[in-house]
Amino acid sequence: xxxxxxxxxxxxxxxxxxxxxxxxxxxxxxxxxxxxxxxxxxxxxxxxxxxxxxxxxxxxxxxxxxxxxxxxxxxxxxxxxxxxxxxxxxxxxxxxxxxxxxxxxxxxxxxxxxxxxxxxxxxxxxxxxxxxxxxxxxxxxxxxxxxxxxxxxxxxxxxxxxxxxxxxxxxxxxxxxxxxxxxxxxxxxxxxxxxxxxxxxxxxxxxxxxxxxxxxxxxxxxxxxxxxxxxxxxxxxxxxx
Numbered sequence: 001x002x003x004x005x006x007x008x009x010x011x012x013x014x015x016x017x018x019x020x021x022x023x024x025x026x027x028x029x030x031x032x033x034x035x036x037x038x039x040x041x042x043x044x045x046x047x048x049x050x051x052x053x054x055x056x057x058x059x060x061x062x063x064x065x066x067x068x069x070x071x072x073x074x075x076x077x078x079x080x081x082x083x084x085x086x087x088x089x090x091x092x093x094x095x096x097x098x099x100x101x102x103x104x105x106x107x108x109x110x111x112x113x114x115x116x117x118x119x120x121x122x123x124x125x126x127x128x129x130x131x132x133x134x135x136x137x138x139x140x141x142x143x144x145x146x147x148x149x150x151x152x153x154x155x156x157x158x159x160x161x162x163x164x165x166x167x168x169x170x171x172x173x174x175x176x177x178x179x180x181x182x183x184x185x186x187x188x189x190x191x192x193x194x195x196x197x198x199x200x201x202x203x204x205x206x207x208x209x210x211x212x213x214x215x216x217x218x219x220x221x222x223x224x225x226x227x228x229x230x231x232x233x234x235x236x237x238x239x240x241x
Contacts, residue, residue: 096150147230
């Protein structure tokens with residue numbers, strides 16, 4: 001009897017095969033939830049345009065700035081959210097502990113798909129996460145969110161100006177922010193870190209708009225809007241750039 005036919009012996013699967021099988025099961029599970037779950041809706045909350053999603057989160061930011069949030073009971077809907085998610089926006093945010101996108105945009109858990117990294121730049125891992133959030137979860141909007149007084153951007157400026165050597169993996173973070181510092185420096189701004197923060201947002205917005213094959217295609221088909229903004233730590237206001 002051959003090994004494949006032996007009872008109790010599982011066929012060998014490569015690592016790639018296991019990953020593909022896992023992805024297939026995840027997508028099948030998602031489809032089952034969409035079609036059969038009591039929580040699934042004929043028109044989920046993110047079946048809207050990117051422009052409508054942007055208005056919704058910016059209205060939420062206005063409420064946050066006015067200290068008049070609608071979202072106060074985060075336990076509401078917890079059981080329903082366990083069944084499925086339909087985020088209206090994907091946010092690329094800095095890891096800064098003072099920046100909390102759900103609060104800043106006055107949104108509930110399940111409303112925002114957040115990718116965070118110090119310096120709010122997009123690497124390949126972040127890009128894959130955003131592809132998942134838009135292609136499979138259906139978010140119609142990506143907002144790259146920088147913020148004032150960003151320590152990562154300020155550190156990048158200092159390291160590049162003074163030729164400092166950093167330990168560990170920190171040089172990789174500086175390398176990711178270097179293009180924004182160089183772009184901002186060309187205009188000789190009075191506040192280079194602030195200008196580099198804006199430049200960093202704009203560069204990452206452009207990268208995402210052109211990222212093939214998934215995001216660029218969705219942008220071209222008007223299924224995805226990609227914009228950028230800067231969060232003011234002092235006021236809480238998000239200004240689009």
